Amino acid sequence: MADTPQAALDERVKDISPIRKALIRPELGGIIGTVAVFTFFALLAGSSGMFNAQGIMNWTTVSAQFMIIAVGACLLMIAGEFDLSVGSMIGFAGMMVAIFGVTLGFPMWMAILITFAICLACGWLNGYIVVKTGLPSFIVTLATLFILRGFTIFIPQTVERKTIIGGIREAAEGDWLAPLFGAKILGGLFQWFGDIGLIAVFERGNRAGQPVVDGVPMLIVWAIVLIVFGHLLLTRTKFGNWIFAAGGDAQAARYVGVPVNQVKILMFMFTAFCATVFAVCQVMEFGSAGADRGLLKEFEAIIAVVIGGALLTGGYGSVIGAALGALIFGVVQQGLFFANVESSLFRVFLGVILLLAVILNTYIRRIITGER
Amino acid sequence: MDPIVRMTNIAKHFGSVIALNGVSVDVFPGECHCLLGDNGAGKSTFIKTMSGVHKPTSGEILFEGTPMSFANPRDAIAAGIATVYQDLAMIPLMSVSRNFFMGNEPVKTIAGMRFFDHDYANRVTMDEMRAMGINLRGPDQAVGTLSGGERQTVAIARAVHFGAKVLILDEPTSALGVRQTSNVLATIDKVRKKGIAVVFITHNVRHAMAVGDRFTVLNRGQTLGTALKGDITPEELQDMMAGGQELATLEGSLGGTV
Numbered sequence: 001m002a003d004t005p006q007a008a009l010d011e012r013v014k015d016i017s018p019i020r021k022a023l024i025r026p027e028l029g030g031i032i033g034t035v036a037v038f039t040f041f042a043l044l045a046g047s048s049g050m051f052n053a054q055g056i057m058n059w060t061t062v063s064a065q066f067m068i069i070a071v072g073a074c075l076l077m078i079a080g081e082f083d084l085s086v087g088s089m090i091g092f093a094g095m096m097v098a099i100f101g102v103t104l105g106f107p108m109w110m111a112i113l114i115t116f117a118i119c120l121a122c123g124w125l126n127g128y129i130v131v132k133t134g135l136p137s138f139i140v141t142l143a144t145l146f147i148l149r150g151f152t153i154f155i156p157q158t159v160e161r162k163t164i165i166g167g168i169r170e171a172a173e174g175d176w177l178a179p180l181f182g183a184k185i186l187g188g189l190f191q192w193f194g195d196i197g198l199i200a201v202f203e204r205g206n207r208a209g210q211p212v213v214d215g216v217p218m219l220i221v222w223a224i225v226l227i228v229f230g231h232l233l234l235t236r237t238k239f240g241n242w243i244f245a246a247g248g249d250a251q252a253a254r255y256v257g258v259p260v261n262q263v264k265i266l267m268f269m270f271t272a273f274c275a276t277v278f279a280v281c282q283v284m285e286f287g288s289a290g291a292d293r294g295l296l297k298e299f300e301a302i303i304a305v306v307i308g309g310a311l312l313t314g315g316y317g318s319v320i321g322a323a324l325g326a327l328i329f330g331v332v333q334q335g336l337f338f339a340n341v342e343s344s345l346f347r348v349f350l351g352v353i354l355l356l357a358v359i360l361n362t363y364i365r366r367i368i369t370g371e372r
Numbered sequence: 373m374d375p376i377v378r379m380t381n382i383a384k385h386f387g388s389v390i391a392l393n394g395v396s397v398d399v400f401p402g403e404c405h406c407l408l409g410d411n412g413a414g415k416s417t418f419i420k421t422m423s424g425v426h427k428p429t430s431g432e433i434l435f436e437g438t439p440m441s442f443a444n445p446r447d448a449i450a451a452g453i454a455t456v457y458q459d460l461a462m463i464p465l466m467s468v469s470r471n472f473f474m475g476n477e478p479v480k481t482i483a484g485m486r487f488f489d490h491d492y493a494n495r496v497t498m499d500e501m502r503a504m505g506i507n508l509r510g511p512d513q514a515v516g517t518l519s520g521g522e523r524q525t526v527a528i529a530r531a532v533h534f535g536a537k538v539l540i541l542d543e544p545t546s547a548l549g550v551r552q553t554s555n556v557l558a559t560i561d562k563v564r565k566k567g568i569a570v571v572f573i574t575h576n577v578r579h580a581m582a583v584g585d586r587f588t589v590l591n592r593g594q595t596l597g598t599a600l601k602g603d604i605t606p607e608e609l610q611d612m613m614a615g616g617q618e619l620a621t622l623e624g625s626l627g628g629t630v
C-alpha cells in the first residue's frame with residue numbers, strides 16, 4: 001500500500017475503455033430496446049403511416065401517457081416502494097374533476113386544484129401508513145387501489161345515477177387553469193409546417209387547409225417537463241442521493257441522518273401528483289370522466305420502469321430509462337395497430353419484451369454494481 | 373492528558389433486562405481503546421449510549437469535559453462522535469462518492485437552484501481513498517464492487533473526513549480475511565496518529581493487542597477491568613474475556629488499574 005503516485009497504477013485496476021464506460025449505464029437496456037423496437041416497426045409498418053406526422057403524433061401521445069405515470073413510479077421504486085393505487089387514483093382524480101367542476105358547478109380551476117389537493121393527501125396517507133406500520137407498500141397500496149376504485153364508482157352513481165360524467169370541456173370553457181392540461185401548443189408552427197408542405201393538410205371539409213396535426217398536446221409537454229424534472233432531481237441533487245439511499249438500505253441511510261420517512265412519503269405524493277396530471281389531461285381530452293378509467297395503469301407504469309432498468313427492490317434505476325421503457329410500451333402498442341397485427345398479440349409482445357429487458361438489465365446492473 | 377470522553381457508571385436497562393450495570397470508561401485523543409468481552413456482555417449497548425442511539429438509564433457522559441446528553445445519532449455525529457457498524461455502513465448499489473457524502477451532500481448553486489456538487493464529491497472521495505491506500509477505478513465505482521475490508525475503509529475514511537474526534541468501530545474485523553483485517557488495523561493506526569480517539573470493539577485478542585493502547589473487558593454488563601498496553605499479556609486478556617474466573621489472579625498483574 002504505497003501513498004506514492006505509482007499507487008494510481010494498481011495492477012488490479014483494469015483500464016476500461018471510455019466507450020464501454022459510456023455504454024454501461026442503467027438506461028442501456030432501454031436504449032437498445034428503443035432502437036430494436038423502432039427498427040422492427042420501420043421494417044414491419046414503415047409504409048403504413050406510422051411515421052408520418054399523424055402517426056408520430058399518435059404513438060407519441062400514447063407514450064407520453066405512459067411516461068407521466070412512469071416517472072412517478074420510477075422515483076418511488078428507487079426509493080424502495082411501490083404504488084399499486086396509481087390506476088385507481090387516475091379514475092378517482094378524473095371523477096373528482098367532474099364532480100366538482102360539472103355536478104357541483106365549481107369553476108374548473110377550483111375543481112382541478114381541489115382534486116390535486118385530495119390526491120396528494122391520498123399519496124401522503126399511503127406513504128404515512130407505509131412508513132409508520134412498516135408494512136410492505138404492496139399491501140397498503142393494494143388496499144388503496146380497492147378503496148379509491150370503490151369511491152370512483154360509488155360517488156357518481158349516488159349523485160348522478162351514472163358512472164360517466166360528461167360536459168367537462170364545456171365547463172372548462174374560458175377557464176385559466178384548464179388549458180394547462182387540455183390545450184395544444186405550437187399551433188402556429190404546425191400551420192406553417194402545413195403551409196410549406198412539410199406535413200399534410202386537410203384537402204376538404206371545414207378544416208381544409210389546416211394541418212393534420214394542429215399542435216402539441218399539453219400532455220406531451222407535461223411528460224417532457226416531468227422527465228427532465230425527475231432526472232435532474234434524481235441525479236443532480238442532494239435529495240436525489242437520499243432517494244437512492246432510502247431505497248438502497250433504509251437503515252444505513254437513517255444512520256447517517258437521511259430523513260428516510262420523509263423521502264418515502266414525498267415520493268408517494270409525487271406519484272399521486274403524476275397520476276393526477278394524467279387524469280386531468282385525460283378528462284380534458286375526452287370531455288368526460290369514467291369510473292373505469294386508469295384500469296391496470298399501475299402495472300403499465302411498473303412495467304415501463306422495469307424495462308427502463310430500475311431494480312424492483314429499490315435503490316437503483318433511471319428516469320431516462322423509465323421514459324424509454326414508456327416509449328417502447330407506446331410504440332409497440334400503437335405499432336402493432338399500424339401493422340394490422342391482431343391486437344391480442346400485443347400481450348405476447350409485451351411479455352417477451354419485458355422478459356428480454358429484465359434479463360439484459362440484470363446483466364448490465366451486475367457489471368455496474370458488482371452484485372454477485 | 374484529559375479524556376475526550378469520560379463515561380462514568382453507565383447503566384442501561386431494557387425493561388427487565390439489565391444490559392449495563394455501571395460501566396466506566398475513559399477515551400483519550402490519539403489512543404485506541406479496545407472493548408472486549410463475550411457475546412452479550414454489553415459492548416454494543418455501551419457504545420450506543422456513546423453514539424446517541426440509546427439514552428443511558430443512569431450514569432454520566434462527559435464529552436470534552438462537559439456533560440452531554442445526545443438525543444439521537446445525528447447530535448453525536450455533529451459533536452464529532454462517528455460510529456462505523458460493520459453491516460450498516462454502506463449501500464452497495466450506490467457509487468463510492470455517493471456513499472461517502474450520503475447525508476452530507478455538498479451543494480453548489482446554479483441559477484438559484486441547489487445541485488449536488490459531483491465534481492467536488494468525486495475529487496474528495498478519490499483523494500481520501502488514495503490517502504487510505506485504496507485505488508478506486510473511479511469515484512462512480514459502486515460500493516458493491518469493493519471487498520469487505522475496502523468498504524470498511526471507506527466508512528472509516530468518511531467518518532474521519534467529516535471531522536470525527538471519536539471514532540467508534542463495532543467489530544470491524546469479525547467478517548474479514550487476513551489481508552482485509554490487516555488493512556483495517558493499519559487504518560486504525562493511521563487514524564489514531566491523527567490525534568483521533570478510537571474505540572475498537574473486537575472478540576479477537578490478537579487484533580486488540582496489535583493496535584490497542586488501553587483495554588477494557590466487559591462481562592455481563594460490568595467492567596472487569598482496564599489495562600494499559602504493556603501491563604497485560606494476551607493470555608491474561610484472553611482469560612479475562614472468558615468470563616473473569618481468573619480475575620483474582622489477574623488483579624496483581626493489572627497493576628491496580630482494576
Ligand SMILES: Nc1ncnc2c1ncn2[C@@H]1O[C@H](COP(=O)(O)OP(=O)(O)OP(=O)(O)O)[C@@H](O)[C@H]1O
Binds near residue numbers: 386409410412413416
Ligand atoms: N434493544 C434491546 N432490548 C432488550 N435487550 C437488549 C437490547 N439491546 C441489547 N439487549 C441485551 O443487552 C445485552 C447486551 O447486548 P449487546 O448487544 O450490548 O452485547 P455485545 O457485547 O455487543 O455482544 P456481541 O459480542 O455478541 O455483539 C444482551 O443480553 C442483549 O440481549
Ligand SMILES: [Mg+2]
Binds near residue numbers: 415416417
Ligand atoms: Mg455487539
